[in-house]
Amino acid sequence: MPESVRVRFAPSPTGHLHIGGARTAIYNWAFARRHGGAFVLRIDDTDPERSTEENTRAILSALRWLGIDWDEGPEADGAYGPYFQTQRRASYDAALARLKESGAIYPCFCTPETLAAKRETSRQAGGFSGYDRTCLGLDGATVAARLASREPHAWRLRVPDDHGDIVFVDAVRGETTFGIDAMDDFVVARSDGSPTYNFATVIDDVEMAITHVIRGDDHLSNTPRQILVFEALDATVPVFAHLSMIWGPDGKRLSKRHGATSVEAYRELGYLPEALVNYLALLGWSLDDKTTVIDRATLTGSFSLERVSRNPAVFDAEKLEWLNGVYLRELPAEEFVDRMVPWLVDAGLLSADEVAAMRFWLVELAPLVSERVKRLDELASKVAFFFADTVAIEESARAKVLETEGVREALDAVAEVLDALPDFSPAAIEQALRAVPETTGLKPKIVFQAVRVAVSGSTVSPPLFESLALLGKERSLDRIRAAVSSLAQ
């Protein structure tokens, strides 16, 4: 690429960061990183009704959590600011003045009511339903007089009469053509002087020297209009790349009724940001014909618009879960502990100031559970028995496992054997426990399950011998003996 790449992500702070928006951000970011360019974050906060500072903060924090860093934008400065549209009004006004000067735009005094009525009738008749250029036909004196009388008016971009069809090469869709006949003189400035979206966006992209506009499919039809603005401004038209939508399982646009849709919600559900980024990157882009697990470095090193898919993608929560499990398993124990601790603290299993002292123990615990969860939020219930003083034994587990002929005696024997162990290591425990069945006549599995239930309260737990070792001799024995006495008649 000749000039240095500059891309932007321009969310509207009318809500939290949506999964679809996150994917757009990821693609922009990865593209910028890949080409050594700049990733600009711009806040499209021109809708005063719905935009809030709180949403802006939430979006920034979601992006940070994902690890999507921006080179310019809020809290990052940059030479092309300000990065909030509400602070860029002077730019829009200046551009408007320039276009008035050049005659590229003209005032329109038509009222919204008459426009709506005309639109309705022409649509009924079929065919073109754009503006009929009533106000373009006004003579100079009339316009001057009506302007002078401060009659309310919007400003419209005049589509040049000699303009051919609008053709551009979309980086993901290829050549796309819009017939010029279907283009009407659209409004660039409202009667209150404020710029419309299609105008403001272009001014911003021009002034921020954006080279590639990577955005959602829903803007594809806006592109010819925006190209007209670039041309009126005599600015270089950037490369456009339109991403298809993300759908829910029913083929409809992803929305709340499909479940979690915000990045924040996935964080709260116990997903790892690297897994979410990987999953989203793959939702419409592929590295090759076989790679599914793609780390950040690979993504930023190999992302390309050519490999972005053109069709809409259904969001598959199950695949995301699987991928999250993959990342969880790959985490080194130390790292896993760092991610796990907040969840355990939140669940009240330990307090923040106990963590340092327990670190070594937690690092031992990590591998026992890391390959048994797909989300961080499953952790607390799986390890709770390690932290409790006593365990509540599940009724079904008691009935199915403990109340079996010979189990009481076996547990007695287990307690005795374990008590005699000088070394309470997993290996020693295993050796000792395997010797018990021989004396009781019960199958090893039966005995192991009985110990598992006595100690963890459930028929499902992390590996038994390691768990006993981690729990410690004393607490293990207490629980086994408690189970025995609860069985005594």
Added chain:
RNA sequence: GGCCCGUUGGUCUAGCGGUGAGGACGCCGCCCUCUCAAGGCGGAAAUCACGGGUUCGAAUCCCGUACGGGCUACCA
């Protein structure tokens, strides 16, 4: 209505004129195994939306049709 865009197993995708249409999730089975996972092996699952062309040859190129989506605002 008009204008654009899209269509490969249930899902995400590879493919870019000649393939047994490959991979991943999910599903099923077997193995491993102290439970659960993880892992290993194997399997079912795609008339490449449909119909016409072009070509010796089409999932791949062209044209229609159907279905889905977007835009068509003084919303973004």
